[in-house]
Amino acid sequence: MSLISRDHSVVWHPFTQRGMAGDPLPVVSAKGAWLGLEGGRKILDAISSWWCNTLGHSHPELVQxxxxxxxxxxxxxxxxxxxxxxxxxxxxxxxxxxxxxxxVFFSDNGSTACEVAIKLAVQLFANRGERGRSRIVALEGAYHGDTFGAMSAGARGLFSAPFEGLLFHVDRLSTEGSEQDRKRLAELCAQGDVAAFIFEPLVQGAGGMRMYSPEVLDGYLETCRRHGVVTIADEVMTGFGRTGPLFASSRLRVAPDVLCLSKGLTGGTMPLALTVVRDALFEEFVSNDHSRTFFHGHTFTGHPVACAVARRALELTASAECSRDRERIFRSHQQFSERLRGFPNAREVRVCGTILALNVAGSGGTGYSSTSTRGAQRFFLERGVLLRPLGDVLYVMPPYCASNDDLGLAYGAIEEFLRSAR
Ligand SMILES: Cc1ncc(COP(=O)(O)O)c(C=O)c1O
Known part of the structure; x- marks a missing residue:
C-alpha cells in the first residue's frame, strides 16, 4: 500500500477538509530548501514548511x-x-x-506562547488585586493560534465560527492607525480594565501577509504604556530574521513588554516556544503566597533537545552570513515585485524582509474564501514548487538558504500562474 493510502486510512490532517483536499504530498526527505518525495521527485519548499524552516531542512549543525x-x-x-x-x-x-x-517562560508551540502571554497579563493584574482588569485589545485580521485564548485574540471567521460562544470578547483596532483607532484605544484604556494589547509586528501572517507600518504600532504602544497595559508582540512568525532584523519589534520605538517566539526559534526543526518578559513583570509573581504562582506548564516544556537545537539555530541566524542571505532574498524579492507591476491581476505587491506577497485579482472575490487562486497549489506543484495561497493572497517565504535559482523557479511559476489566471 502506498504511503498516501495508508495515510488516508489512519490520519486526520490539520487545517484540511478531507472532502475537498487532494492527496497529501508523501515527503520522505528534506535538505536545504528542497523536499524529497516518495518516488524521487524534488519540490522547492518556497514557504519554509509551516513558515518555520528558516535555516534550511536537515541543517547539519542542527542535526548534530x-x-x-x-x-x-x-x-x-x-x-x-x-x-x-x-x-x-x-x-x-x-x-x-x-x-x-x-x-523566559518555555512552551512548545506558537499558540501556547501567546496563550501564556495573555494569561500572564491577566494574572499580573489579579496578583495586584485588580481582578476585573482582563480586557484584551488586538488587531483586526490577527492570528495568534488555535487554543481558546489565542483564538479569541485572533480575528473571527471560518476557523473560529463553531466556538464563537466560548470565545472571550476582544476589542479591535485597525492596522491603519486612524485618528478614530487612536481615540478608541485611549478611551478603552481610560476605562481602566484593559490588561493587554497583542499584535503581530509589521506583518500579519495568516491574515493574508498584511504588512503595516511600525509607526502605527508605536502610536498604540505609547497609549498602552501610559495606562500600564501589558503590550505583547507575537513574533511567532516575524521572529528570527523573517522581516530582516532578528526581531521585527526592534523596528519599534516603543518596546513591547512581552515577546512570543516559536517557529524559527529552532530553525523550524523542533517544537519549542518562548514567552519572554521583563524582570519587573516576573517579580510580581514572586511571593510567599501560593495563589500568585503562574500555574501553567506542559509535559515537554523546555525540552532539552529542542533547546540545544534552538541555541545553535540562534547563533546561525545571528551570523553575518545568514544576515547576508536575508538581504539577498529581500533584494531579489524587490526586483521581482518590480516585474510584477506588468501583471494587471497582481495587486498590492509587497515585500517585508524575506516575505513577498501579492493579491490575485479576479472574479473569485477577495479574502480567505476567494477562489482567485483555486487550483494554484496543484499548478505550482506541477512546476516543482510548494506554495500555499491564503485565499486570494500568494506569497513566497523561503528558507534563507534558498539560492537565486531557487527563487527564480518560484518567481517563474508565479508569473506563469498570473498569466494563466488573467
Ligand atoms: C503570528 C502567529 N502567532 C501564532 C501562531 C500559532 O503558532 P502554532 O501554529 O505553532 O501554534 C502562528 C502560526 O502560524 C502565527 O503565525
Missing amino acids: AAEEQLRRLDHVIFASCTHEPAVSLAEAIIRDAPNGYGK
Whole structure:
C-alpha cells in the first residue's frame, strides 16, 4: 500500500477538509530548501514548511546539536529541574532580543506562547488585586493560534465560527492607525480594565501577509504604556530574521513588554516556544503566597533537545552570513515585485524582509474564501514548487538558504500562474 493510502486510512490532517483536499504530498526527505518525495521527485519548499524552516531542512549543525543532546539528556520534568540547554538558550535570547527582557517562560508551540502571554497579563493584574482588569485589545485580521485564548485574540471567521460562544470578547483596532483607532484605544484604556494589547509586528501572517507600518504600532504602544497595559508582540512568525532584523519589534520605538517566539526559534526543526518578559513583570509573581504562582506548564516544556537545537539555530541566524542571505532574498524579492507591476491581476505587491506577497485579482472575490487562486497549489506543484495561497493572497517565504535559482523557479511559476489566471 502506498504511503498516501495508508495515510488516508489512519490520519486526520490539520487545517484540511478531507472532502475537498487532494492527496497529501508523501515527503520522505528534506535538505536545504528542497523536499524529497516518495518516488524521487524534488519540490522547492518556497514557504519554509509551516513558515518555520528558516535555516534550511536537515541543517547539519542542527542535526548534530540534536544528536549530541539526545545522547546526553533526553528529557526531564521542567518544574523543579533545570538543565544547561534551557538556561543557555534563555541567556542567549535575553542577550539578543531588543529592549531588556529578563525572564523566559518555555512552551512548545506558537499558540501556547501567546496563550501564556495573555494569561500572564491577566494574572499580573489579579496578583495586584485588580481582578476585573482582563480586557484584551488586538488587531483586526490577527492570528495568534488555535487554543481558546489565542483564538479569541485572533480575528473571527471560518476557523473560529463553531466556538464563537466560548470565545472571550476582544476589542479591535485597525492596522491603519486612524485618528478614530487612536481615540478608541485611549478611551478603552481610560476605562481602566484593559490588561493587554497583542499584535503581530509589521506583518500579519495568516491574515493574508498584511504588512503595516511600525509607526502605527508605536502610536498604540505609547497609549498602552501610559495606562500600564501589558503590550505583547507575537513574533511567532516575524521572529528570527523573517522581516530582516532578528526581531521585527526592534523596528519599534516603543518596546513591547512581552515577546512570543516559536517557529524559527529552532530553525523550524523542533517544537519549542518562548514567552519572554521583563524582570519587573516576573517579580510580581514572586511571593510567599501560593495563589500568585503562574500555574501553567506542559509535559515537554523546555525540552532539552529542542533547546540545544534552538541555541545553535540562534547563533546561525545571528551570523553575518545568514544576515547576508536575508538581504539577498529581500533584494531579489524587490526586483521581482518590480516585474510584477506588468501583471494587471497582481495587486498590492509587497515585500517585508524575506516575505513577498501579492493579491490575485479576479472574479473569485477577495479574502480567505476567494477562489482567485483555486487550483494554484496543484499548478505550482506541477512546476516543482510548494506554495500555499491564503485565499486570494500568494506569497513566497523561503528558507534563507534558498539560492537565486531557487527563487527564480518560484518567481517563474508565479508569473506563469498570473498569466494563466488573467
Ligand atoms: C503570528 C502567529 N502567532 C501564532 C501562531 C500559532 O503558532 P502554532 O501554529 O505553532 O501554534 C502562528 C502560526 O502560524 C502565527 O503565525
